[in-house]
Amino acid sequence: MxxxxxxxxxxxxxxxxxxxxxxxxxxxxxxxxxxxxxxxxxxxxxxxxxxxxxxxxxxxxxxxxxxxxxxxxxxxxxxxxxxxxxxxxxxxxxxxxxxxxxxxxxxxxxxxxxxxxxxxxxxxxxxxxxxxxxxxxxxxxxxxxxxxxxxxxxxxxDKTDEIYYKFSQHLILRKDPLMMEYLKKVIKTNENIISSIEKTGNREYNEKIKELQNKNEKIRELMSN
Structure with missing residues (x-):
């Protein structure tokens, strides 16, 4: 469609x-x-x-x-x-x-x-x-x-977890196949950014790496619920 x-x-x-x-x-x-x-x-x-x-x-x-x-x-x-x-x-x-x-x-x-x-x-x-x-x-x-x-x-x-502003609650609850594909793509994009940052060896970016890792962890939780 x-x-x-x-x-x-x-x-x-x-x-x-x-x-x-x-x-x-x-x-x-x-x-x-x-x-x-x-x-x-x-x-x-x-x-x-x-x-x-x-x-x-x-x-x-x-x-x-x-x-x-x-x-x-x-x-x-x-x-x-x-x-x-x-x-x-x-x-x-x-x-x-x-x-x-x-x-x-x-x-x-x-x-x-x-x-x-x-x-x-x-x-x-x-x-x-x-x-x-x-x-x-x-x-x-x-x-x-x-x-x-x-x-x-x-x-x-009703008040909702802010993660559902970022990612549609309806589509996640339905386990929409295209939504699952989209979430995997987001995880992959974040992993590529983490990899690029790590190659620089700049410790100033450690906070950014942690933030992206936490995001991916949260997305994986959403996908497995």
């Missing part, structure tokens, strides 16, 4: 979905073609991508079921207007900022489908500390890159 297909699979059937930062409009196309939602509000901060999406979706006769809006983040939405809000293909920090800037809009939706390109750990931490529960999470791999797709819903999150 590729990244966009996985995003689509996480969206619950609904009346309206908002595709924030729609770019080419591919997610909107998939949602409408599969009748996952009746209509899509396709938004983008920049005129170019929105124009591309408008032309593309018009060309495949889906524009009648789309509302195209130019603007920043969730500011172009009304409270409760979108049942599902999709924010994909941006950094985790930026996604958190978008949600925080229009938190009333985010909290009025039934679900948020989020796919950070970077800083997934910061996004998980933000969500769990800001009135959302991460209900589910999936992982996909494309061209040696691992992507995490989260479904968050309004609610209170």
């Amino acid at each position: 590729d990244r966009l297909e996985c995003i689509k699979s996480m969206v619950s059937r609904c009346a309206a979905a908002a595709d924030v930062g729609t770019d080419h409009g591919y997610v909107a196309e998939m949602l409408l073609n599969d009748n996952i939602c009746e209509r899509v509000i396709a938004t983008d901060l920049n005129e170019g991508p929105l124009k591309r999406a408008t032309e593309y979706l018009t060309g495949i006769s889906l524009d009648q079921r789309c509302d195209f809006r130019l603007g920043s983040g969730l500011t172009v939405l009304e409270e409760g207007e979108a049942d599902s809000i999709i924010i994909a293909g941006m950094g985790g920090d930026l996604i958190a900022d978008i949600i925080e800037t229009s938190k009333n809009i985010a909290l009025a939706a039934k679900e948020l489908i989020l796919q950070p390109m970077t800083a997934a750990d910061k996004l998980r931490k933000y969500l769990t500390e800001s009135g959302f529960v991460i209900e589910d999470e999936k992982i996909v791999k494309e061209y040696h890159h691992y992507y995490f797709i989260m479904k968050a819903v309004p609610g209170h999150s």
